[in-house]
Amino acid sequence: MRTVTIADVAKHAGVAVSTVSYVLSGKRAISATTRQRVLDSVRALGYHPNAGARALASKRAKVIALVLPLRAGMNLPVLMRFATSVVTTARQYDHDVLLMTADEGPDGLHRVAASALVDGLLLMDVEIHDPRVPLLRKLAQPSVLIGFPADPHGLTCVDLDFARAGTLCADHLAGLGHREIALLGAPRVVYERGTGFAERTLAGFVEGALRHGLEADARPCEESFDEVHATVKLLLDERPRLSGLVVHNEAAAGHVLGALRILGRRVPEDVSVVAICPDDIAERASPALTSVLIPAEDVGRQAVRLLMAKLEGQAVPESTLLEPRLTIRESSR
Amino acid sequence: MRTVTIADVAKHAGVAVSTVSYVLSGKRAISATTRQRVLDSVRALGYHPNAGARALASKRAKVIALVLPLRAGMNLPVLMRFATSVVTTARQYDHDVLLMTADEGPDGLHRVAASALVDGLLLMDVEIHDPRVPLLRKLAQPSVLIGFPADPHGLTCVDLDFARAGTLCADHLAGLGHREIALLGAPRVVYERGTGFAERTLAGFVEGALRHGLEADARPCEESFDEVHATVKLLLDERPRLSGLVVHNEAAAGHVLGALRILGRRVPEDVSVVAICPDDIAERASPALTSVLIPAEDVGRQAVRLLMAKLEGQAVPESTLLEPRLTIRESSR
DNA sequence: CCTTCGCGTCGAAGCGCTTCGATGACCTGC
């Protein structure tokens, strides 16, 4: 039971190999009758083009690389959601996805690119001074980044508009009449790493609070319950009249509610809480959290679309910021 | 700046193309001096073999498929950890990983296999009556399954020994002197899906409890705080002297502690809690949970090893059960 | 009626690599 090749199909259909190829690729006109005959043979023999041969001859592997980070502080569920959406979208464009971890570093990217294993790259969680960025500029293959390096010039970057997300939270709380609010942020290491999104959220939050004339505070925070409890307590001790809390730390969101309960503050009666986190986390919490979602699915879909456009040789914007949306649930009033 | 081919290397080193190939593959003896000359040229020119050409000529793509599920009830962080360990291990064997989602179904597997895109497949979360299993038996490529279908004959399956995990929990609680214990399980849908692992845990738990002559109870449980709270309350109402709780539901583990707190039971003074969950979840909880870990990393590594062995034509065991380990933390005494 | 032009199809030349059989060069042992 040898594997079926295009030559087998050609013989079965009584046409030339090239004709089969053209039927399958649609790159030249083929009469309806011939096309049908070929298609029938393809089905009858169960033909599947050999990926290697196709890649060799056409210089297109129909595979894109997805490079995921796996460092501390990354939210795994979101990453997974993102990956899923990338795979699903890529399949819609008839491409497959090669999964890579960031710890292979620039060399890993160079390897898959130089060996023509992939036609394009998708990098998640790009840092401000990312050592992979200079390499990407040299590569023959196009790439799309999730996140923004210091100089995005000549690159294609996608991200949630975190500054807007921060502002949106401040706006929401201000609109509800709160006068003293605070941001409970990501673990300190995230800020230090300079990934950018944490700072941008903070900046947007502060800007929004200022614009509304609110008293605003902000703290990084680790993810353990004890740390969250301590930070919330600190915030509350320093500002007894604090009545609005923005949480930009998915892992901590649930703990914040627990801590407030223990500290004798009711949510939302005493303190309104707004989270910047995926919807499922917000919904699972009790009370359900008013939240600005991180639309992992949208980001993935958009990133793949941009990459596919680049593969087609189309021009695409350097920067794509996804508009955040605030969903009001039970934790704010 | 054309891409460098093996012919360029051969010319640069003053040898035949085949000699370069043999140097790189090590499949024939090459003199030390020639080898060095070739290696120098490779480096000087920055040569990387073209993956498509290599795959075509050698019939080995050096890529394996990783098929991940994305259904309700799956724990995303564990999935991600698993994927990471698969990628890392595969790289050690000089292979890359093609990421697929289970929703492409049997057709998707058939596609990547028939097109020789991959040399082998790794399927996560196999169900008792998995529609993909009959296909796997027909494929030219070897595969390894995480989980067990009804008839594992002729396949290669890896999993945590969930029955042992359940028993281990019962043993631990019995050893601490508890007489009435209960298992708080996965969401009902997980049992209904017949994935097997939930039942096996339950069976192991019951068996262990019986052997020690304990009173034992068990309930499936959804993941929301409210549901967990309700289930814990029910358990406690029915058995006021319940003093040991096994939680086999990662998402609920944290909520269980919260519920017990609200219900006025101290952990571990009044109730000992043992979880079957990844270490990080157990450690993050407060108090830290005594737990049997789901060793996602081990499973991934082991699965890749088995697949690589099969690719080399070696015989491997049909069934590999990974021994669970119980880590004692603060939540049991 | 003959030229011209598309349209549909074919044949062949690669794409860059692996692998097989062949070829020398050199050594060994009788």
Added chain:
DNA sequence: GCAGGTCATCGAAGCGCTTCGACGCGAAGG
């Protein structure tokens, strides 16, 4: 001193596909 055997290297034949130029044929145009 020569048959036999190694060892290192080479050349060439594919692997299965895409793509380019060529070609035959019927329709349209002069």
